[in-house]
Amino acid sequence: MLQSQRFVRGRRRCAAAAAGVSLLLVAACSGGSSNDDKTVDVSKDLASTMSPAKGDIDQLTWNLTAGEPDTLDPRNAATYGGGQVTSNLCDPLVRVDADYKLTPNLVSFKQVTPTKLVYTLVADATFWDGKPVTAEDIAFSLNRAKAPDSIVSFIYANVKSIEATGDKEVTVTFTKPDELFNNEMSTIAGLVVEKAYTEKNAKTFGTSAGGLMCSGPFKLDSWKTGDSITMSRNDNYWNDTYKAHAASVKFTFVTDSTALTQALNAGEIDGAYEVSPDAITSLKSNGRNAVVFGPSTQSLKLDVANPGGVTADRTFMQGLQKIVDRKALAKVIYKGAATPLYSAITPTTWPNDQRATYQKAYDVLEKERAFDAKGAKKLIEQSDYDGQKLVVAIPAGNSVLSKTAQLLQQQAKQAGVTIKILSLQPLVYSQAGYDATKRKGIDFLLGTSFNGVQDPLEPAGFVYLPKAFYNYTDLDDPAVTDALNTARETFDGDKRAELFIKAQTTFEQASATVPLLSTNTVTVLNKKYTGAVTSFAYWAMPQMAPIGAAK
Amino acid sequence: MSTLTARLSSRRTRTGSVDKVVLVFGTVCGFLILMAVFGPLLAPHPPSQTDILATSQGPSGQHLLGTDSLGRDILSRLLAGARLSFLGPGIIVVVSATAGTALAIAAAWHGGWLDRGLNRVLNVMFAVPGILVAVLAAAVFGAGFWAPVLALSLVYIPYVARVVRSAAVRERRMPYVEACELAGLSAWRICTRHILRNVFPIVMAQATIGFGSALMDFGATSFLGLGVQPPSAEWGLMVSDGRSELLDGALQQSLSAGALIVLTVVSFNIVGERLSSRIGASG
Structure with a gap:
């Protein structure tokens, strides 16, 4: 007991001495630097994508810088993390690319009249459980997103009805013309979920307990609350353009910029979006990661x-x-x-x-x-x-x-x-x-x-x-x-x-x-990998899919 | 009465020798207190004055400890920050020591259900982490100086009350207390004039130790963004502000504020522990 007290007191004296000495040495040892070497020239550095990946990888660890999503239910996944994860799991009706160019995805579309939009299912897509994506599933998903308890319901403000009008056809009728609607179908407002699974798991859908059932390039494996979300490649994914390179992706939830920077510099985390400006200099000088600025x-x-x-x-x-x-x-x-x-x-x-x-x-x-x-x-x-x-x-x-x-x-x-x-x-x-x-x-x-x-x-x-x-x-x-x-x-x-x-x-x-x-969107990715979307369009894209080996 | 005089006389004799450790760290404590009182007057620059043309600068003739990421003079912020860094823990210690001592003497004097009840309550309070209560207070009353100060004042009461109660129970059984009662002195008078006087050194030792811990907890709430608010200078807040600059190799803000916190906590703890040991040895 006496020894331990002495040890504690001895340590405290050492700490006190160290504190005093360090205070004196701080001025001499710490490096201040001019502003000029810490800024980036955005006009030169902006890019929407990295060079394409050259091969598959086993595991990718990616951090959700804004923290853990509150839900993965697409219609309410409006946060940074929620939208990013669900965009890998579920398919939207139409899709934007890294430059926000709109293209068909699950469906092609035709504005028949100013108040009538017809979607035709063109993809031979299946949900993770093997069931085909149907017009019924699409109409169900859109009506669900239209409900008042959905964050994206305002997108549907001018929608009169959404009906499956054929095996492969969904018709959206508007109370008045709506230019915005179809663009928004590339976001969480237009993600498609399986009707049967969603109805069966209505109370827990989108939570860590209930999960979800979609048709995207990744399947949800687990959501350990407070720790991570893990998803694995959907080998049956219908769209070769977005077939994933990574066999498994683990999302972590580190929100502290200092801890995240250290993890990225140490290689414990492979990449992250929206990294704090505080970390840019350290990440760039470390050399392990590519730091890319995107529109x-x-x-x-x-x-x-x-x-x-x-x-x-x-x-x-x-x-x-x-x-x-x-x-x-x-x-x-x-x-x-x-x-x-x-x-x-x-x-x-x-x-x-x-x-x-x-x-x-x-x-x-x-x-x-x-x-x-x-x-x-x-x-x-x-x-x-x-x-x-x-x-x-x-x-x-x-x-x-x-x-x-x-x-x-x-x-x-x-x-x-x-x-x-x-x-x-x-x-x-x-x-x-x-x-x-x-x-x-x-x-x-x-x-x-x-x-x-x-x-x-x-x-x-x-x-x-x-x-x-x-x-x-x-x-x-x-x-x-x-x-x-x-x-x-x-x-x-x-x-x-x-x-x-x-x-x-x-x-x-x-x-x-x-x-x-x-x-600007700040993307950090370990130089072992490449292919990342580096514009903010990543939020509505299956942004983990194109990331793969750099060599 | 003669017993009391003899005890005090004995205590003086045994504690009469100069304790060099107390002297050294007591001097450091005194220096830090002077810094808290006069620091803001000595600051070479206005502590909140930003200078966007001189951010994250290293030490220079103009800025002895350099500048932070907003171009503010770090030395000035350390000096000015000492006041709030000490004022918060100071209030916490005074309030908790006063309330804890009053409760302890009341429990020791009355005994019975009051003593048992107080013990139960203190046990429950010990189980609650101080920083958690401070964060809850900030959530309910809003972030700022007062919410953590009031919450931590409450949390620190058991630390004083438990130690003082033991001493007060011992004093309560002393013959001089019985003599005072036989002499017809009121309970209030015996408690305030005699028991309090005899337990006072213990209260002071405990308060000194508590000051270091309170400074850490108070600084932690500012570090978390729920205590002192920017642009006010406070050491915990400065450690937090400087954290992101560490990544750029600009260590001066976090390190200097952190070093002052360590120096203060260690100095007050050593002085408090030494006083406590000597009181224990003489008691």
Whole structure:
């Protein structure tokens, strides 16, 4: 006992001495470095895919950086991890490639009339249990996704009926024309599940206990809650283009960026998407992994959390838009892996054919919102702002958002605006995204969001229509509603762009959002492997399938 | 009364020799306390002032310990952060020591159901991890300085109460207490003027040990993002802020804040343990 006490005390003295000495040595030993060697040139580095794989592999360990999915039920798998995993397990009706180009998948499609869309089953696909995929299964899956308890039900807002009208034919009838619907069938909104299995396991479907039954290139093997999800190759997969190279894929749930970086550098984890900017330098210098930046529909924004108050004052919000030095934010916090964003809807969602039209409207916003500390201060002084603290909520433990908030806080201070940063437990922060009671007392939510398809109507529909899921400010402007609804009814891309920009001009003036950055997808993959999709399109693709041996 | 005088006199004699370890680490503790009091005044730069042109810099004449990822002077943040880093544990220790001592003396004096009841409650409280209660408090009352301070104050009560109760029970059985009762002194007077005075060194030793643990737990809540909020400087928060910079080889923020936490915890623990041992030996 005495010996052990002595040992403990001896160790403590050593620790104390070590602490003192290390404090003195820290200054001498630690390396600070200039900013320049830590940033990346995104314009040079952006890529949608890696070079194709040259062979099969036995095992791939991939990390879900945003953490464990809450469900694998396709219609509610709207999180980063949930969507990514289910896209490997289930087939969508139509598919996007790495450049967001839409192609048929299980079905071909024909817009028979503006309000009638016919899908014809073209794939000779079978579910994992060997049963064929039928029109009945497709109609069942779409009707299930249309139900009010489905997160993606808004996609079906204009749908009147979905019926299996033949052995291989499903007919979707709309109450009014809907341009967005077919694009969304490439996402979780259009994933097909087996009717018989789903009905039999209705209560546990999509959970770790109930699993699911789909027809994708991978089969679900196990979901060990809190540990991992394992899936194995579906050797009977019908589509050779997406036949998997990896015999088995294990998804891990490491959310701590330091731990993830160490695991990637050590080779314990083979790859991950959306790796924190903090880790880029270390991963690049380690040499074991390829670090690739890809185009993405993700954006970093400061969303007004509640209606009314000073954030409803347009002059104040105009000032706030000018307060932010977005270029500095991209360089200092994101180390170059992001670009300044001046509109609520990120340019990466613009359809390729109408980019010039959208760009013209964007340029106006960019000019209006460019960093101008003096101009911002002047506008703030003219506004109703009277010095009150504005609360910006961030999820606790997220160092990138914490640093972003602190930088915003400093920049706002220079314009006379006081910001208080509030760290919420990640679960509470997540709930604040859809529960108004959790947003009480909060002025802004700082966070990232993403879109499933390359169509600006998707995010706009979520935020700017009356009673929309993320319409935190209760915006109900007939001009915006009419323009967005008409745009959704318009199949002509040019006319749709005009209508969208008309709506955008109005909802941007309401300033429910301070757009900050358009962030890129950061893909990390062990150099033993290649073939990964590196654009954000991975989220709606069987992104594990093309990854295989590099040699 | 003569027994008490004799005991105190004996204790003074036996503890009269200078303990060099206590002297060294007591000096360190004193230095750290002075840093907490005057640190913010000595900071060479405003601790929250960002400089995006000088992020993650190494040590230089302008920034002796370098800058963090937002270009803030690390030395200034360490000095300014000492205040909150000490204030939180300080409040925790004062509140828990006061409440724990009051409960312990009351239980020792009254005995019976109150003593048994208190023991049961203390056993239950021992089973609950302090950091978990602090996290729950932050969830209920919101992240910030006060939620973990109040939660940890509650959690630390048993650590003081159990030790002080043992001493108070021993004092309760002393002849001088019986003499006081025979002399007609009230229970309140005996407890506050005599028993409290005799157990006070134990309370102080326990509080000193507790301070180190409280500083660790309080820093841990800030590290998790649920205690002190940015941009305020606090050592636990600085360790957390600097964690991502470790990957880039910029060690100075996490290491320097971590080193100060270790130095503080070890120094206060050694002083507290030494005091406790000497009181035990003399008692």
